[in-house]
Amino acid sequence: MVGDRTDNLQSHIDDILDILSENTTKKIEREELEKEFQKFLEYGVPVDQAKQSLIKKYSGSSETKTPISHERILIVDLKPNISSVHMLGRVITITEKEITVRGEKRKIFxxxxxxxxxxxxxxxxxxFAxxxxxxxxISNAYTREWQSTVQVNFGDxxxxxxxxxxxxxxxNYEPKTYTLKELRTGLGSIDVTVKILDVTEREVTVEGKKKQVFSGIIADETGKAQYTAWHDFKLKEGYVIRIKGGYVKTWKxxxxxxxxxxATxxxxxxxxxxxxxxxxxxxxxxxxxKGGxxxxxxxxxxxxxxxxSxxxxxxxxxxxxxLDAACSTHGKVTGVPDFRVKIVLDDGTGTVNGLLGQEAIKELLGKTLDDWTKLAAKDTALVMMELYDHLFAHRVTLQGNALGDEFGTTIIVKKATRADLDVSKEAEKLREELGGFI
Ligand SMILES: [Zn+2]
Structure with a gap:
């Protein structure tokens, strides 16, 4: 059976390449085409439609870097700020709303x-009736990002x-299986098996009606995510459950x-x-x-x-x-002293910002808020020097929640350890052995 499917796939790719060779002089990598074709099939797009989409895509003008306007794009591939989206979609929910634009009442959906x-x-x-x-x-729709979620807009x-x-x-809405690591904005109809790490119940008012909402953190072997359940599934901490039919939103x-x-x-x-x-x-x-x-x-x-810092x-x-002993909301107040360090971390594949509070810094450098206050009393410049001496260019392992926004990704550090501690210990030992000559 597997052989059959592979042969079929190859003959479909041959078909596409044949048609393309008549329509374009562009060089098309078979491997790339195969990958894209398979992606369409994975999502359950019928073979003929997948073929048509790829033919449209690759026979498009070679001048345009973003051949988006006529090629159908899958929802999962939609990114913010695409100006010309061509897509196919089923309306799952629709709500009418009246808004006022420049003094004029207008209906939006x-x-x-x-x-x-x-x-x-x-x-x-x-x-659009x-x-x-x-x-x-849908042709010539456009996408925007709103609260870290991609949205599609229909305009003039x-x-x-x-x-x-x-x-x-x-x-096509048969739920598909995902791990928590794979979850991202826009995924719908998903099937996950997770452990509930905690449950918080609260009451909210939706369209004038009171509703119970349950939320917290879920985990599997690949990661953790937040959840919100708009129905009382009698969830309890420690339960392992399979959720079929959820969808993903992201916040930062x-x-x-x-x-x-x-959902079931x-x-x-x-x-x-x-x-x-x-x-x-x-x-x-x-x-x-991922953002965060x-x-x-x-x-x-x-x-x-x-x-x-x-x-x-x-x-x-x-x-x-x-700022100047005043809070932007609460005005003049008696401030509470605190110590924090803002860093940029690089691992060779990318960089993120890090925010380390008192506790994380104490773990890393052994100094308390009191120590820092005393040091600053001597000379405030000593604080920055100390940070440079012991943190700059050092390797660290950080753990915490990472939040992404338009300024990049920032990890709010809960735990921090020096990853190069052994190296510096070694150096110290060497120095001792050499009797302080270096
Ligand atoms: Zn305040």
Whole structure:
């Protein structure tokens, strides 16, 4: 059977290459084509459609670097700020809303669209006369990022046509299996098996109705994520459950699995997931690509100690750092002293910012807030010198939550250890052995 499928795949690739050779003089790598074709199939796009899409893509003008306008793009591949999106989508939800633009009342529509690869929020800035369940062929839509989530917008230039609903059959919404490490914005209809690390219940008001919401942290062997359940599935800390039919939102790059009464939740034997869930180790370029992640461990060299590091005074109410003894919200207050260090970490694959508080610094350098205060009393310049001497160009392992925004990714460090401690110990030993000659 496997042989059959491979042969089929090769003959489809041959077909595509044949057609392309008549339409374009561009050199097309078979391997690349194969990869893209397989991706379409993985998401359940019918073979003929996948072929058409690739033919359109590769026969497009070689001048354009982003051959997006006529090529169908899968929801999972949508990135922010694409100006000309051509896509196919089924309307999963749609809500009407009246807004006032420059004194004029206007109707807009927002909701969620889905295709074989996932779901995405949309906003229609005019009435395109479509409804729930319609399958739409959309041209010249555009994407934006809103609260770290990609959204698709339908504006003046956008054309939308209702199309044969068979083009995106509802069975395409069969949940697909993911690990928590793989979760990213826009994925819909997912199937995950996770352990619940904690549950917090709260009440919110949605459209005038009170609702119970359950949220917390889930984990599997690959990582951790936040979750929000809009239905009482009787979740308990320590339960291992399989959730079918959730979707992913992200906040500052941290994936958040959301599911409601439409999802199915099944309790499994607790040994399905290993007892000790370890912190996910991640390379910096992976982390930067994701934006952020919950509870990760990274290792790298400190290549910069940033301005703003050192002793600070915080507002007792909101913990914000005071400027000229005043909080921007609470005015003149008696500040609470604190110590923090802002760094840039590089591991050769990428860089992220790091924020280390008193505790993390104590772990790294053994000095307390008191020690730093005394040092600064002698001479404030000594603080920065000390930080440079013991942190700059040193290798460290950091653990914490990483948050991403337009300024990059920042890890809020909970645990810090020197990764090159042995090296410096060795050097010290050597120095002792040489009797202090060097
Ligand atoms: Zn304040």
């Amino acid at each position: 927002y909701g969620i669209l889905g295709d074989e690869s996932g779901t995405i929020p949309f906003t229609a800035w005019a009435d 479509f409804g729930k369940g319609d399958v739409l062929e 230039r956008t054309t939308i046509q209702k199309t044969d609903s068979q083009k995106l059959s509802e069975s 790059g941290v994936p958040q699995l959301t599911f409601d009464e439409k 939740v099944e309790k499994l034997e607790s040994d399905v997931i290993s007892k000790d869930i370890t912190t996910q180790k991640i390379l910096l370029h992976e982390l930067v690509e 992640a919950l509870d990760v461990q990274i290792e790298g060299t400190i290549i910069e100690i940033r301005e703003g 050192g002793l600070v005074s915080r507002c007792p109410e909101c913990k914000r750092v005071l």
